[in-house]
Amino acid sequence: MKEIDSDIEKIIAGCLKNDRLSQRQLYDRYSSELFGLCRRYSSSDEEAEDLLMEGFMQIFKNLGSYQHKSAFGTWVTSVMLNFAISHFRNSSRFRMEILTENMELLENVDEEEQIRTNLVADQLLQLIQQMPEAMRVVFNLKAVDEYSFTEIAQMLDKKENAVRNSYMRGRKWLMERLKLEKD
Amino acid sequence: MNTIKDLLKEHSKSPSEDVWERLSGRLDVEMPTGKSSSWSNLSVAKKTVIGVVSGLLVLGGVTLGALAYHPDRSSKPNDLAVLESMDKIEEVIESEVVEPKVVVEEAPAEELPVVKEVKPVVENPAPEEVPAQEVSNKTEKAPVKQNVKQEVLPANSTLAKQLAEDPVLKNLSDGSVDWSKPTQLRIPNLFTPNGDGVNDLFVIEGLDQYTSPKLIVRDKNGRVVYQSNNYQNTWGGRDCPEGIYYYEFTFFYNGIENQATGRVRIIRT
Numbered sequence: 001m002k003e004i005d006s007d008i009e010k011i012i013a014g015c016l017k018n019d020r021l022s023q024r025q026l027y028d029r030y031s032s033e034l035f036g037l038c039r040r041y042s043s044s045d046e047e048a049e050d051l052l053m054e055g056f057m058q059i060f061k062n063l064g065s066y067q068h069k070s071a072f073g074t075w076v077t078s079v080m081l082n083f084a085i086s087h088f089r090n091s092s093r094f095r096m097e098i099l100t101e102n103m104e105l106l107e108n109v110d111e112e113e114q115i116r117t118n119l120v121a122d123q124l125l126q127l128i129q130q131m132p133e134a135m136r137v138v139f140n141l142k143a144v145d146e147y148s149f150t151e152i153a154q155m156l157d158k159k160e161n162a163v164r165n166s167y168m169r170g171r172k173w174l175m176e177r178l179k180l181e182k183d
Numbered sequence: 184m185n186t187i188k189d190l191l192k193e194h195s196k197s198p199s200e201d202v203w204e205r206l207s208g209r210l211d212v213e214m215p216t217g218k219s220s221s222w223s224n225l226s227v228a229k230k231t232v233i234g235v236v237s238g239l240l241v242l243g244g245v246t247l248g249a250l251a252y253h254p255d256r257s258s259k260p261n262d263l264a265v266l267e268s269m270d271k272i273e274e275v276i277e278s279e280v281v282e283p284k285v286v287v288e289e290a291p292a293e294e295l296p297v298v299k300e301v302k303p304v305v306e307n308p309a310p311e312e313v314p315a316q317e318v319s320n321k322t323e324k325a326p327v328k329q330n331v332k333q334e335v336l337p338a339n340s341t342l343a344k345q346l347a348e349d350p351v352l353k354n355l356s357d358g359s360v361d362w363s364k365p366t367q368l369r370i371p372n373l374f375t376p377n378g379d380g381v382n383d384l385f386v387i388e389g390l391d392q393y394t395s396p397k398l399i400v401r402d403k404n405g406r407v408v409y410q411s412n413n414y415q416n417t418w419g420g421r422d423c424p425e426g427i428y429y430y431e432f433t434f435f436y437n438g439i440e441n442q443a444t445g446r447v448r449i450i451r452t
Contacts, residue, residue, distance in 0.1 A: 027203060032196075036195075049199065049201070122196075
């Protein structure tokens, strides 16, 4: 996102004083992009909105710890992503899925190979939202946010094998349905 | 053809205006305008001082502890330095930190013994007014020992039509449920506190498997309308007008904390 530095600094300063107008401006500037993030991690747009709202509370609460070491947009995104991850980590449904996954290794799909589709963004997003929760979170972290399996295992406090399996399963799940969509 | 990654990185939709309204309501409660946030308002310099001094305090504490066992107190000057810096910290804290006032409305946690209403699906297969709700963004069903046939609303009833069109209530299942998984719970996305004895309460099925069940419910303005640290399926939406509410249900299972969040609609017809 393109940012004009002095603009952002004013907004941040206002937000630190709990000025509602500045907070609104910050929200307006980043809500669309962050909503996109929330949508692809969530199972519905309603859930995504709930996540977005709570995530922005975290952004406002932690604004004082922004140290200007990275671009503000990057910082905002990482707060939201971290919040989403911890939300899902604690989610009972996420936990139940990982627990019930069987651990056998699937055949080794090339994890780097890009999946392509003719679907438009919104159609694909709706499909992703239907993925089982743990599978969807892992898929996003790996295929879209491009974290390594090691990093993902740490973020989710899971064994790396379980994460790999989840990812392979997610790709398989998706590709089966993309084939169906083609017909 | 586009890659999955590129497509998923596109953001074409904006959140509804509700989101800002809820956010703004929460900010009013938790970070009121006019009072600066205590931590974020301190300048980086002061925070560094506090950080360093806190670090010294820890070291000082360790040193003092160690000294207790060593009669030769040759490091006395360090003790004094630590004590002096402790005074400084207190000064800084008193003048800079303002505790944000958090106003939380608390409905009294209703203390009731295990309520029969939790069990009707098992003991008394009475028809439920609403079909078994399996909403995609909710956690799953409860462990019930016998299969219960749940009646579905007649398709031409007003309520059924309303539910079918309601964007919040899509994905209602046809009533077939899998009771085989004991660790799952079932949270409704709707209840109807109209005094008819059916779905008058917000009942979380499977609740009794978990310890420390906590429930917080907020309205569309982000205000807490109900809160309980030991939820026993007794909330009936008292004083809550019709509409959508947002819950946070936290519980322990096998010593691990879990959370389920979502929306529930109150309909009073």
